[in-house]
Amino acid sequence: MSTTGMLDLSRGTVGLCVLIVLAVSTLSRFFLASCRPRNFPPGPRTVPFLGNITQVPKSKGFLKFHDLGATFGSIIGLKLGSQNFVILNNYKHVRELFDKRGSIYSSRPRTYVANTLVCPGDIHLLLLPYGPAWRVQRRVVQSLLAVNRVDAVLPVQDAEATQTLSDLLRDPAGYYDHVRRYTTAVVLAAVYGVRGARFDSPNVRALYAAQDEFTAVLEQGATPPVDAFPFLKMVPAALAGWKRRAARVRREQMELYLSLVAGTRERIREGRSPDCFLGEMLRDQEKTGLDDEHLAYLAGNLMEAGSDTTASTLLSFLLAMIKYPKEFRKAQEEVDRVCDPLRSPTSEDIGRLPFIEACMNETLRWRPVAAGGVPHMLTQDDTYQGYHLPKGTVLVANTWAIHYDEDEYENPAEFAPDRFVREKYGTRDPVDESADDHRRVLYGFGAGRRVCPGQRLARNSLVSGTKP
Structure with missing residues (x-):
């Protein structure tokens, strides 16, 4: 064999060896990344x-x-590809980690579809990592959702609930759309200063369509497990329908939210200054330093959080009233006693309807909207109950498991509002708040520094929505 041939063979052999080493190294890295860390919480056996x-x-x-x-x-460790996940099935873990160690348990995991394709540029408050940008937007939202501002929306909630009652009497078969219109109309008025008088009105339809698409594209299983297997990011959009769908959701959502900002600004310019959350944000825009895109999404986030979730809870309440007629009769008797049979309850009656309030709490416990919780991400290594939790671990408070804990709730699968009449927390045994600090009545609104700031607005809508 010639010297040249031997050199070519040698180069080929070296190249093959390099490829083999790289392949083995890559596979070894992926294999080790899929293994459970030392002293990680227990969980099912992993697959290589x-x-x-x-x-x-x-x-x-x-x-x-x-x-x-x-x-x-009650604390379970999982590996999804290379990602560490911890499931919290008991409120005590949520209290100790999210509430008491909030400085390191308040971030969000970055996902390729949500943070890169649908909402790039840290523009969506729910998805923002814990840090300065989140604090700026959170302060704006908290100022808008102060008690006095939220309670100023009560007359709107009363009026929209009255229309919903009329809609249900006229068209009982359309109850699903009537309830969704009610919750959307309340938040439309509060956020944008406009009405959604019908479910088929352009604003209501457009907002629900955008929200449904946004939720659908982020649902588990809607896209490949790209965060567990990052090489999937390299698949071109022409071959990845999920990428094209995410891009369409991003485009349509941005166009809708910006058009609502433009409409609100135009009404202010014409002297029809709406007394609404977005109007306030536009007037304070120079002070907050938020551009139109961020304001558009902040207003949109308020819509997302306050419409569909509240509608789902009200629909669950209607289901409970049908399934448990005894509880329905007790609720009706309380309303008749407080308001007399000829008058529907209004926001002024909220404090005088303890059983109705208990029904709302029980609905939120019995059928929590965010049953699986919203993920938090740990920003530094930590140790909890002897377990090692590495930086970057994603933790989820399993609201369903917390609300269905038989040690805490008697017959948790049953709809029993009286549990919240007897005890503020609805638990089997009375809660000693001095010894059980940071305990929450319910966990459907989240916990820690990422707890939903719009709870009061949602609860007011729920109680007003019982008018029908």
């Missing part, structure tokens, strides 16, 4: 390279995690 990803259902994972608690306890 995949972790526990094949054991997590595409929908209603909160039920699976609740069941896993019987085997592994």
